[in-house]
Amino acid sequence: MKTKSHGILTLFMAFLLQISFAQEKTISGTIKSGPDPLPGVSITIKGTSSGVETDFNGKYSIKAKIGDVLVFRFLGYTTTERKVGKSNVINLSLTEDANVLEEVVVVGYGSKKRVSSIVGSAAAVTTETIVNRPTANVMDALQGQVAGFQVYTSSGEPSATPSFRLHGNGSLGAGSTPLIIMDGVPIRSGTLVSLNPRDFESVTILKDASATSIYGSRAANGVVVITTKKGSKNGNTIDISTQYGVSNIANTDFYENFMNSKELTDFWLATGYRSQEQVDALLADGHDTEWYKYYYKENAPTIQADLAFSGGSEKSTYYVSLGLFNQEGLAYRSDYDKYTFRANIDSKINDWSRFGTNLSFSYDETQTNNYGSNSTNRGLALLAQPFYSPYDENGDNIEGVIPGWGRYNPRYLADNFPSVTNKVQVNPTAFIEVEPIENLILKTQAGIEFYDSRNSSKRLPSYIGSLANGYSSENFSRIINTTVTNTLQYSYSLKDIHNFSLIAGQETIKNDYEYFYAYSAGQNDDRLTLLSSGPNNRNVNHSESQYIFSSYFTNLEYNYDKKYYGDISFRRDGSSRFGKDNKYANFWAAGVMWDIKKEDFMQDITWLNELKFRTSYGTSGNSNIGNYESLASVGTGVYEGNTGWFLTTPGNSGLTWEEQKKLTSGLTFGLFEKATLSVEYYNRRTTSMLIDVPQPYTTGWSSITSNVGELENAGVDITLNFDIIKNSDLHISPYVTFNYNKEKIIELFQDRDYWIIPNTGVSWIKGQPRTFFRAIFAGINSETGAPEWYVPGDDITKTTKDPNNVTSVFNAADLQQSTGQSRYAPVNGGFGLNAGYKGFNLQVDFSFSSGKYLFNNDAYFFENPTVFGGFNQSKDVLDYWQQPGDVTTYPSTDYQFTQFDSRLIENASFLRMKNISFGYQVPTDFLPKNGFLKSLNLYITGRNLLTFTKYTGPDPEVDSNISLGANPNTKQITFGVDIKL
Missing domain, CATH: 2.60.40.1120 (Carboxypeptidase-like, regulatory domain)
Incomplete structure (x- = not known):
């Protein structure tokens, strides 16, 4: 009976299941x-x-x-x-x-606002712009994307951090890097390399005082706000992305301009440096080596793989990702390996409270090539004579010293001088948010930026240059940066006409830094290379420092009928870096916006779909100096076996905040529903600058940090976006960004009209921007073949080029004067195109810099055959004076071809194709019908494929006053696949 009832039950369940399926x-x-x-x-x-x-x-x-x-x-x-x-x-x-369609950006303390309602100036770059770039650092992808935001990548090292600044350099002495905020917590610029750009939802640049002043003391140079991805309530997805690419030198013009074997020996014969017999002996082996192809690898690989899980429900969302990035540099011992993990969770506890956590973890290993500068082991390796070869008769690399050239095989050096830096980076944040009454939100957030970095460097005892005499060094650094923020936000609307928004808060930031170093030498076995195995030259160093910021801030916004907008911000900051009576300072800003298009008198102008006017004025501060500059401090040393004390810094108890005042005004036009034009003017004036003021050496100090001087940056930002065609099948959207920035030094220190920064060739001159200061080359005397330089006038801050007052006697100190060439480029920007047809998509981005000058120190070595005789030289030196009447670039061989003068200051303006990407989104009709595969995107990306410049050195993008032995920028071709499950 029991069996029978079970059978009936089974039939009944099958029947119900059949109905369900039916x-x-x-x-x-x-x-x-x-x-x-x-x-x-x-x-x-x-x-x-x-x-x-x-x-x-x-x-x-x-x-x-x-x-x-x-x-x-x-x-x-x-x-x-x-x-x-x-x-x-x-x-x-x-x-x-x-309410949803309009672009939303993140501004002060995580508050999200629609672009149309922002009084301040802010520009957002979304994840689509940055995700497919084959580089470890997100800033490289922002070059040319935001007007006024300058980004330069100065090195081809895979782990290099680009330099970036907003609206010029705001200080002569303190730092000029913008504040970086990630998910509400400040991070260092170096941290960006350790993060995974695919985890970023957007990057917003806050540009004017109205937008930045709520960050007060740290916002003088602008603010970069990074928002990482969150989960979606629309369902669960799995994203798989992978890339493979290869790297090569971005621009080989410099490397291909060196003489081959015949050209070099012919030059020696013509100048009498070598006899025909000597030349025949040198050419006997028939070698003609292109040394740059030996010192730099070709098609160095890059591999990137990412896996992300995201989703959620009405109560909670999550985003979890894993990432791998491995990039091999072009120079030997130049590599970067990175492994990342992120988990972002947001959960609604009930109708009035929620909490969230964001956890970012990364581990990376870095190797960098340190043979730049004056090293013939890479930076000056092109001095190598082409008639020597690094290969033996079998075509294999010669281990050890290269015959003739006398330098070591670069691979051999990399193997025998291992140096690896590994770093653990953790960025956890957590918040809890409650809404006790409608529209009142109380939020507490705590975040930590933590990293441990360790470098291990050795010289193996088997190195033939110092057999049985190795060395080992270890250095370790740790940073713990803790941020606790408490905020109150309240919004109120009266009849949907009067709209108020208030944010107030308190923030504390504490930084702890520790460093130690140890060294020993004399290791005699490759198997015994620990510090303890080295009996000689043992040394140890240990240091630590701390600083703390304490701040209070508030911001009030009001708009009338979403037509007239205004906001005001106030912040009080305290810093441990200043004297006890000067720790605190107040900063404020106010701004207004008028949505002119909403006025009745504008309704009949149909070709103008948007017209807004914005203006703001405010102050912000800078404390980007050392932690103890205000204090007279002592250090310790060892004297006759005992610890001794000595004065290390003089201190300055009156040291206080550097202050900046910024005015910004702009108009935004929407034209024919097809184009948007934004034009903004800004004036940025910095006072009480934090400068190391030089002192007479008789005081016992070379300089004392003081609040002195005044600097102005003024300019214009222009952004133009088009939607020429935009429908479901075809879209064509070009863009242009442009910035012109004029820098002017208003006041210096000690009543000086100018100051030449020692050993840099750069001067500060009142009424001028930072300017190169050198002897100005006048040319070659066509009758005598002698080089000539202009004799400076009585005022060396003025550029004097009197053709009747020149000299052939070079003296760097006596002939130096202002060259009139600015240290920083006044014009920067970019342009590009986003286009697509059905499943195909094309993205092209160019960046440019105009008026950029760079001291090409490489040319001193490569264009100086009378100083560096016997070494290879640039083909340019073939244009030298030989007889009266010759109009040439270089003088007679009786003179030194190249001096440290203005001729080495080259125009390093450039136009670079920063990115080109072509992709195809596979139609869903071609995907499996079971819904397992939601989307499939295939693409190919090129980075730095084209470079246009007059600069004759390795790379024009170097962001420095001088370039010597730079590790050149790279270009990449990358293939990628994005899969959504």
Whole structure:
């Protein structure tokens, strides 16, 4: 009987299951926006994670049961629900949601605002712009993307951190790098290399006082706000991305301009440096080596792989990612390996509270080539004579010393001088947020930036240059930066006309830094290279430091009928870096915006769809100096076996904040629904600059940090975006960004009109920007073949070029004067194009810099055959004076060809194709029908493929006053695949 009842129950369950399956059916349809189909619309079954997306024709197909509710979601459109009935077809036309469609950016302390409601100046770059770039640092991808935001990559090292600044350099002495905020917590610029750009949702640049002043003491140089990705309530997805690429030298013009064997020996014969017999002996082996191809690798590989899980429900969202980045540099012992992990979780506890955590973890290993500068082991390796060869008769690399050239094989050096830096970087943050009454939000957030960095460097005892005499060094540094922020936000609207928003808060930042170093020498076995194995020259060093900031801030915003906007900010900052009576300072800003297009008198102007006016004025501070500059300090040393004390810094108890005042005014135009033009003027004036003021050596100090001087940066930002064509099949969207910045020194110190920074060739002159200061080359006397230089006038801060007052006697000190060439480029920007047709997409980005000058110290070695005789030289030296009447670049061989003069200051302006990417989104019709594979994107990306410049050195992008032995920038070709499951 029991068996029989079980059988009946089984049949009954099977019958119910059959009915259930019978109710499931395929629902299909087309989703449109007006007459155009919408690709990428998310369709999910409400209450489940099951879902699909529309294809490029707006079509979809999903299995559902009668009674299920389908949810249709697409960014910028109103979410719509439809219940499944008897029909198998559900077509929809989604409507735009004005509250969602408009771009949203993150501004002060995580508050999100629509672009149209921001009083201050802010520019956002989304993840689509940065994710596919084959570089470890996100800043490289921002070059040329934001007007006024200058980015330079000065080295081809894979682990290099680009330099970046906003609206010029705001100080002559203190730092000029913008403040970087990631998910509400400040981070160092060097941390960016350790992060995974694919985890970023957006990067927002806050540019004017209205936008930055709430950050007060750290915002004098602008603010970069990074927002990392969060999960979505629209369902769960798995994203898989992988890239493989190769790197080469970005621009080989410099390297290919050296003489080959015949050219070099012919030059020696012509100048009498070598006899025919000597030349024949040198050429006997028939070698003609291009040394740059030996010292720099070709097609160095880059591998990147990322896996991300994201999703959520009505209560919680999550985003978890894993990343791997391995890039081999072009120079030997130049590599970067990075492994990243991120977990972002946001959960709503109940109707009035939520909490979230963001955890970022990375581990990286870095090797850098240190043979730049004056080293013939790479930076000056092109001095090598081409008739020597680094290969033996079998074509194999010669280990050890290269015959003739007398330098070591670079691979051999890399193997025998291992040096690896490994770093653990952890950035955890957590917050809790409560809303005790409607529109009042109380939030507490705590974050830590933590890293341990360790470098191990050795010379192996088997190194033939110092057999059985190795060395070992270890250095370790740790930074713990803790930030605790408490904020109150309140918003209130009266009849939807008067709209108020208030934020107030308190913040404490504490930084702890520790460093130690140890060294020993005399290791005699490659198996015994620890510090303890070295009996000689043992040395140890240990240091630590701390600083703390304590701040209070508030911001009030008001708009009338979303037409007239105003805001005001106030912040009080305290820093441990200043004297006890000067630790605190107050900073403020105010701004207004007028949405002119909403006025009644503008409604009939149909070609103008947007017109806004913004202006703001405010102050901010800078404390970017050492931690103890205000204090007279002592150090310790060892004397006759005992610890002794000695004075190390004089201190300055009156030291206080560097202050900046900034005015910004701008207009934004929307034209014909096809273009947006933004023009902004700014004036940025810095006073009480933190400068190391020189002192007479009789005082016992070379300089004392003081608040002196005044500096002005003024300029204009222009941004122009087009949507020439934009529909479901075709889009063409070009853009242009442009910045002109004029720097002027208003006041210096000690009543000086100018100051030449020692050993730099750069001067500070009142009324001028930072300027190169050198002897000015006048040319070659065509009758005598002698080099000539202009004799300076009585005022060496003025450029004097009197053709009747020249000299052939070079004296660097007596002939120096202002060259009139600025240290920093006044013009920077970019332009590009985003275009697509159906599943194909093309993105092209160029960046440019004009008026950039760079002291090409390499040319002193490579264009100086009378000083560096016997070494290879640039082909340019073949243009030398030989007889009266010759008009040449270089003098007679009776003179030194090149001096440290203005001829080495070269125009390093450049135009560079920063990125070109071509991709194809595979139509969903070609993907498996089971919904496992939601999307598949294939692409190829090129970085730095084209460079246009007049600069004759290795790379024009070096951001310094001088370039010598630079590790050149690289160009990459990368193939990638993005998969969404």
